[in-house]
Amino acid sequence: xxxxxxxxxxxxxxxxxxxxxxxxxxxxxxxxxxxxxxxxxxxxxxxxxxxxxxxxxxxxxxxxxxxxxxxxxxxxxxxxxxxxxxxxxxxxxxxxxxxxxxxxxxxxxxxxxxxxxxxxxxxxxxxxxxxxxxxxxxxxxxxxxxxxxxxxxxxxxxxxxxxxxxxxxxxxxxxxxxxxxxxxxxxxxxxxxxxxxxxxxxxxxxxxxxxxxxxxxxxxxxxxxxxxxxxxxxxxxxxxxxxxxxxxxxxxxxxxxxxxxxxxxxxxxxxxxxxxxxxxxxxxxxxxxxxxxxxxxxxxxxxxxxxxxxxxxxxxxxxxxxxxxxxxxxxxxxxxxxxxxxxxxxxxxxxxxxxxxxxxxxxxxxxxxxxxxxxxxxxxxxxxxxxx
Amino acid sequence: xxxxxxxxxxxxxxxxxxxxxxxxxxxxxxxxxxxxxxxxxxxxxxxxxxxxxxxxxxxxxxxxxxxxxxxxxxxxxxxxxxxxxxxxxxxxxxxxxxxxxxxxxxxxxxxxxxxxxxxxxxxxxxxxxxxxxxxxxxxxxxxxxxxxxxxxxxxxxxxxxxxxxxxxxxxxxxxxxxxxxxxxxxxxxxxxxxxxxxxxxxxxxxxxxxxxxxxxxxxxxxxxxxxxxxxxxxxxxxxxxxxxxxxxxxxxxxxxxxxxxxxxxxxxxxxxxxxxxxxxxxxxxxxxxxxxxxxxxxxxxxxxxxxxxxxxxxxxxxxxxxxxxxxxxxxxxxxxxxxxxxxxxxxxxxxxxxxx
Numbered sequence: 001x002x003x004x005x006x007x008x009x010x011x012x013x014x015x016x017x018x019x020x021x022x023x024x025x026x027x028x029x030x031x032x033x034x035x036x037x038x039x040x041x042x043x044x045x046x047x048x049x050x051x052x053x054x055x056x057x058x059x060x061x062x063x064x065x066x067x068x069x070x071x072x073x074x075x076x077x078x079x080x081x082x083x084x085x086x087x088x089x090x091x092x093x094x095x096x097x098x099x100x101x102x103x104x105x106x107x108x109x110x111x112x113x114x115x116x117x118x119x120x121x122x123x124x125x126x127x128x129x130x131x132x133x134x135x136x137x138x139x140x141x142x143x144x145x146x147x148x149x150x151x152x153x154x155x156x157x158x159x160x161x162x163x164x165x166x167x168x169x170x171x172x173x174x175x176x177x178x179x180x181x182x183x184x185x186x187x188x189x190x191x192x193x194x195x196x197x198x199x200x201x202x203x204x205x206x207x208x209x210x211x212x213x214x215x216x217x218x219x220x221x222x223x224x225x226x227x228x229x230x231x232x233x234x235x236x237x238x239x240x241x242x243x244x245x246x247x248x249x250x251x252x253x254x255x256x257x258x259x260x261x262x263x264x265x266x267x268x269x270x271x272x273x274x275x276x277x278x279x280x281x282x283x284x285x286x287x288x289x290x291x292x293x294x295x296x297x298x299x300x301x302x303x304x305x306x307x308x309x310x311x312x313x314x315x316x317x318x319x320x321x322x323x324x325x326x327x328x329x330x331x332x333x334x335x336x337x338x339x340x341x342x343x344x345x346x347x348x349x350x351x352x353x354x355x356x357x358x359x360x361x362x363x364x365x366x367x368x369x370x371x372x373x374x375x376x377x378x379x380x381x382x383x384x385x386x387x388x
Numbered sequence: 389x390x391x392x393x394x395x396x397x398x399x400x401x402x403x404x405x406x407x408x409x410x411x412x413x414x415x416x417x418x419x420x421x422x423x424x425x426x427x428x429x430x431x432x433x434x435x436x437x438x439x440x441x442x443x444x445x446x447x448x449x450x451x452x453x454x455x456x457x458x459x460x461x462x463x464x465x466x467x468x469x470x471x472x473x474x475x476x477x478x479x480x481x482x483x484x485x486x487x488x489x490x491x492x493x494x495x496x497x498x499x500x501x502x503x504x505x506x507x508x509x510x511x512x513x514x515x516x517x518x519x520x521x522x523x524x525x526x527x528x529x530x531x532x533x534x535x536x537x538x539x540x541x542x543x544x545x546x547x548x549x550x551x552x553x554x555x556x557x558x559x560x561x562x563x564x565x566x567x568x569x570x571x572x573x574x575x576x577x578x579x580x581x582x583x584x585x586x587x588x589x590x591x592x593x594x595x596x597x598x599x600x601x602x603x604x605x606x607x608x609x610x611x612x613x614x615x616x617x618x619x620x621x622x623x624x625x626x627x628x629x630x631x632x633x634x635x636x637x638x639x640x641x642x643x644x645x646x647x648x649x650x651x652x653x654x655x656x657x658x659x660x661x662x663x664x665x666x667x668x669x670x671x672x673x674x675x676x677x678x679x680x681x682x683x684x685x686x687x688x689x690x691x692x693x694x695x696x697x698x699x700x701x702x703x704x705x706x707x708x709x710x711x712x713x714x715x716x717x718x719x720x721x722x723x724x725x726x727x728x729x730x731x732x733x734x735x736x737x738x739x740x741x742x743x744x
Contacts, residue, residue, distance in 0.1 A: 002495075003494050003495065055456075056456035056457060057449075057450050057478065058450060058451075058456050059456075060523070061523065062519060062520075062523045062527075063451040063516070063517070063520045064449065064478055064479065064520050064728070065523075066628075067520050067628075067631055067729075067732055067733065068521065068523065068631050070629070070630065070732075070733075071630050071631055071632070076628065076630050077629070077643070077646065078627060079625065079626050079627060079628070080628045081477060081483060081486070081487065082477055082478050083475065083476070083477055083478075083487075084459070084476055084477065084478040085476050086457050092475055096475065096487055096490075099487075099490045099491055099493075099494055100490055102494045103490045103491075103493035103494045104493075105490055125456050126456050126457075239473055239474060240471045240472065240473060241444075241468050241471060241472055241473075242468050242469055242470075243463065243464045243467075243468050243469055244460055244461075244463075244464055245464070246464075254471075255470065255471050256468075256471035259470070259471045260471075371460050374460070374463075374468075375474075
């Protein structure tokens with residue numbers, strides 16, 4: 001028996017900011033959930049199940065917070081699942097929710113991911129001392145900088161490529177009312193002269209710390225038929241994981257990322273991603289990850305990804321726009337960051353992305369990764385239902 | 389609107405189960421070292437290798453491990469190379485099994501490895517669990533898990549549904565049955581002891597300990613190839629209740645009843661039930677909500693009163709129920725898992741063996 005088709009009929013997010021002191025965690029998630037329900041023209045009663053995701057519980061200091069959030073998300077009397085797969089969690093959460101529809105367990109599912117970083121300190125949350133283990137003293141930037149350096153050496157990319165990505169993403173964010181950073185006076189010179197944090201990553205080439213939530217309503221064909229606005233259709237979705245460290249691991253272009261993309265393309269019948277996919281919303285927490293993921297996802301040959309960035313292909317009006325929303329570089333409520341990528345892809349094919357809409361976007365890839373470049377989740381959405 | 393007909397049309401079964409010997413402490417072992425033998429055992433029972441598994445899903449808690457992303461270390465132990473299709477829930481492994489079940493229903497995989505683990509020994513689990521509560525209004529008061537369970541037990545007593553001697557009988561029966569379970573932590577004749585929090589005595593409370601468990605699921609013919617008598621999952625469902633204890637009737641478990649109904653538990657009687665009831669009064673509440681009569685064998689393993697490794701104890705209930713079907717000791721069994729204060733969230737699975 002074939003799978004049920006999965007459609008996105010509602011999307012909601014909060015205005016991402018450094019600190020939402022005006023709302024509790026429950027208030028934050030409810031705001032995004034209500035917006036997704038309004039978008040889908042549904043009420044809480046229409047929702048069969050809730051699937052929630054977030055990054056480590058230490059980031060807010062609440063253990064298994066889905067228990068406390070059951071009321072705020074209208075989940076009382078319903079199934080509620082809590083996913084946690086590191087930075088990829090926002091994407092994984094959407095895929096777990098999509099499986100409930102695809103497997104015909106439920107018809108309409110609310111999925112949501114959030115982080116309220118202002119409640120705690122993510123840097124320290126990542127740095128709790130464990131006996132006999134190497135501490136991650138420098139946070140995520142210190143972990144990823146050497147891999148970026150490896151990419152630069154391997155590809156021969158000019159030093160300026162990272163700043164081009166940051167400059168593009170921060171300008172795209174100006175067109176997205178939900179983005180955290182709105183740097184109206186941004187210039188390329190400012191990016192290039194910002195302080196060096198983890199060589200070669202400069203301050204303006206890193207993601208911010210945000211409070212924010214993102215929610216989606218996923219439903220089956222019957223649900224999509226009742227949707228007042230055009231749905232986005234899931235054409236393929238996959239997760240892949242590999243170990244953190246092992247001899248032969250390629251941190252620059254991890255095999256799990258390649259395998260995950262290949263699985264999504266197979267499901268969606270994509271032969272040539274560069275030709276068949278119109279835009280990409282990918283998880284780029286540090287600028288250089290744009291060219292690195294372009295190669296990992298098959299949009300460029302190995303060592304060639306930076307050329308797409310440098311030649312303007314990934315600009316909002318380019319041939320393959322990347323991170324139209326402003327990306328993780330402009331908005332980073334960690335647990336929600338993956339779902340925002342997935343939601344942005346859906347917004348684009350629904351034609352609802354407003355000022356950062358890509359004209360004629362019909363197939364858009366949403367991508368998330370986490371851990372030590374080891375957890376990947378992706379989906380490809382389209383403006384038409386899958387044919388098979 | 390939820391579908392009325394049974395979801396999917398794919399038969400999925402538990403084909404293998406393994407667990408650690410649960411202990412008060414496992415100082416000498418990391419979580420990965422505790423988990424690895426169980427993974428090897430469950431794979432050995434089916435003859436499968438990690439690379440044969442279509443989907444892997446685990447359950448664990450960073451708060452017990454005391455570090456963020458603790459599950460990544462366990463994944464390194466699984467051997468996720470070449471890369472695997474994998475997911476993780478910050479929940480008891482019973483919910484990881486639920487996610488794996490939906491994955492197999494879609495047809496994307498034919499086999500799944502599910503595991504979960506928890507070490508309570510490094511800290512005070514009573515205090516740690518207070519961090520599950522409403523962070524603004526309840527958690528700052530630090531009401532611990534035993535105190536909340538005592539409120540629930542007292543409510544049941546006040547309603548005239550039980551008394552302390554009856555609670556003591558529940559404790560004694562579980563631990564007597566656990567004597568036949570080599571993995572159990574607290575077995576045999578255990579004194580009820582002093583009050584921990586009135587009306588609960590030491591004997592009414594679960595042992596605090598460390599442990600891990602793993603299960604393999606398989607679909608259709610694959611299940612029959614891997615297991616002589618697969619434990620078919622006829623239904624599985626889970627429901628959550630309000631978080632605020634003040635708005636709940638603590639003497640009842642409507643979420644467990646609804647999950648059981650959705651899982652088809654009431655269509656025909658079960659012969660066995662494995663209930664995840666860490667406290668004696670909770671077994672009574674669950675028996676009532678799940679309509680388990682005296683003819684049903686409840687917790688032949690000794691249940692959570694004999695071994696309660698956090699994050700694994702729910703998955704162990706499913707594993708124990710399935711193992712009885714594998715061994716031909718049960719034909720239709722109910723397995724239950726719980727999470728949150730005072731049975732806030734409940735999962736029910738109905739397992740059946742092929743007719744003999």
